[in-house]
Amino acid sequence: MTRRAALLLAGGLLAGCGDGPAPAPAPAAPAPAAPATPAAAPAGTRVRFTPLSGDETGFGPLNHTGIPGEKQWIAEAMGGAAILLDHDGDGDMDILSVDGNVCAGPPHPDARTRLFRNDGGMRFVEVTKEAGIAVTGVGYGGAAADYDGDGDTDAFIGLLGRNVLLRNGGDGTFADAAAEAGVEGAEGDMTTAACWADFDGDGWLDLHVSNYVDMMKVVEEFRREGKPGRSCDWRGFKVYCGPMLLPYQENRLYLSNGRDPATGRVTFRDATANLRGQQARPSFQCIAADFDGDGDMDVFTANDTEPHHLWLNDGKGNFTDEGMAAGCAYNRDVRPQAGMGVDVTDYDHDGLLDITVTNFSHDYNTIFRNGSRPRAAGGRTAVFEDVTVQTGVVQPTFLDLGWAACWIDFDNDGDRDLFYANGHVYGEIDNFGASGTSYRQSNRVLENLGGRTPVFRDASERLGPGLAVKEVHRGGAQGDLDGDGDDDLVVCVLNGRAYILRNDGGDANAWIRISLRGKRCPDPAGALVKLEAAGLLPQWDAALRGESFLSSSDPRLLFGLGGAAKADRVTVTWPSGAVSEYRDLDARAHWLLEEGVAAAKRLPR
Secondary structure, eight states: OOHHHHHHHHTTOSBSTTOOSOOOOOOOOOOOOOOOOOSOOOTTOOOEEEEEOHHHHSOOOBOOOSSTTOOOSGGGSSOOEEEEEOTTSSSSOEEEEEOOOOSSSSOOTTOOOEEEEEOSTTOEEEOTTTTTOOOOSOEEEEEEEOTTOSSSOEEEEEEBSSOEEEEEOSSSOEEEOHHHHTOSOOTTOBEEEEEEEOSSSSSSOEEEEEEOBOHHHHHHHHHHTTOOSOOEEETTEEEOBOGGGSOBOOOEEEEEEEEOTTTOOEEEEEOGGGEETOOOOOEEEEEEEOSSSSSSOEEEEEEBSSOOEEEEEOSSSOEEEOHHHHTOSSOTTSOOOBOOOEEEEOTTSSSSOEEEEOOOTTSOOEEEEEOOEEOTTSSEEOOEEEOTTTTTOHHHHSSOOEEEEEEEOTTOSSSOEEEEEEOOSOGGGGGOGGGSOOSSBOOEEEEEOOSSSOOEEEOGGGSOGGGGOOBOEEEEEEEOTTSSSSOEEEEEETTSBOEEEEEESGGGSEEEEEEEEOSSSSSOTTOEEEEEOTTSOOEEEEOOSSBBTTBBOOSSEEEEEETOSEEEEEEEEOTTSOEEEEEEEESSEEEEEETTOSSOEEEOO
16 A cells, blocks of 8 residues: 555545545635625516426436445446437537436446427427437536537537547537547546537637546456456445546546538547646546636636646637636635636626636535636736635535536526535445534525625525425436526436426516627627616626536526616627627517627517
């Protein structure tokens, strides 16, 4: 045994996904500041999240990751993700549900990634076979985007082994183009998550993928040595081994070559070397956005028990990890956490994108406030601060084991609230009553109390039965599934059935939905939208393609307007650097904003 292994065992760190240092007492949160007064909302506004089963909606796929309750490998503790996309171009969000399978052993006959078509009225129909989708491997997550610029949405899916790129044929069917496009990865890759953006500014979407550990190598070595998968100790139980002593994998970067004139296909080249000086870490969710405000797309990646990556782009697709220098690699105690899910938005109305990361139990979910600033010599310096204590997020999240993360304005009052999906990794936790947590956990919504220095309060108990459901939750995505003007949630369950949390009452406040279409690159991943409306602080949000936990949310941007009748001004900063401005867009409407087109186009709701 190495000295590091001995130290980890002595400290109780060897086993488990993110089984971090001995828990410290949760710091006391400060008293909430008085929220800013939003534009008047209708009297009696009340929001509730209603859980909808498969019998009610037609959507409720069962997850098949490993053996329920008897996980042999850490690779079987993560499954369940949702990718929202309009696969058939009819204007509403369909759901691609990524399934798992058995990591080492006979595969489950019913395990497969499934596509559910949205027929309106919160009714879904499975069309997996009709769409030509045949993905039966151990799946984790992925992201949807129009990578080939043909006007329809494609999807990348990360697997244990070769990955899948579902190219949309424009007729509701898909073909796996990963091999011909050059993004299937290596046979031994364990790809958990992905994000799309134009990293080198050539007008074509590129792809960043997160890899975790070399699981296939671990399985082979354990079997050769006659060891079972459950070979590590945790509180007196034999459990699967966590990431700390397993072989980490590097993440991969694929840059687009554009369309091949001979074949008409879009291909990619492996540009992982552009992640300069990369240190392999067990990575979960990555997000592509302009974190330092210098006009190009960067990448933040949550890592499990290791420092997070903040890859800053030089504008040409070359990256340097500045996570430690910027202050978002560690928490406020300069300690790495067990990062799982990530989402970004501007929660404090200053025009900079802030980050939330979900973490292991007996630790808190983190809020990194963005304070990036211009440099005297030109360019910008990325600066983040862990403000979890100041924002009141420590205590309500301390005992939860968080996965999915969504910034969601659930009541459309003009500020971003937080949704976290929770569930433990060890069923044995239920034998420890004093732990304060459990294997099956309820999810949580934290309400933003408003203002430029907002704090959050736990609103879960008053938001209806949906937040009381206890399951082993994993991935999740947000989107307006029923077209009523408020965001609903899709929540995935490890070895259980995914379900929908319908938002009832969020549309009592006014709202506006925005779709974007770029000029050079039709899918403007990473575009930044600023909205101004009477009585509200300005709002900024980014067009993300891959976020939450292994998932991909509604690509349309939904802004709450409180009691405002219109958006006075909407400003779009496109990935190309162009800026467009639109005025007087009516509330309770869906608008298409096109780069280079002066007038906004009103779309059906």
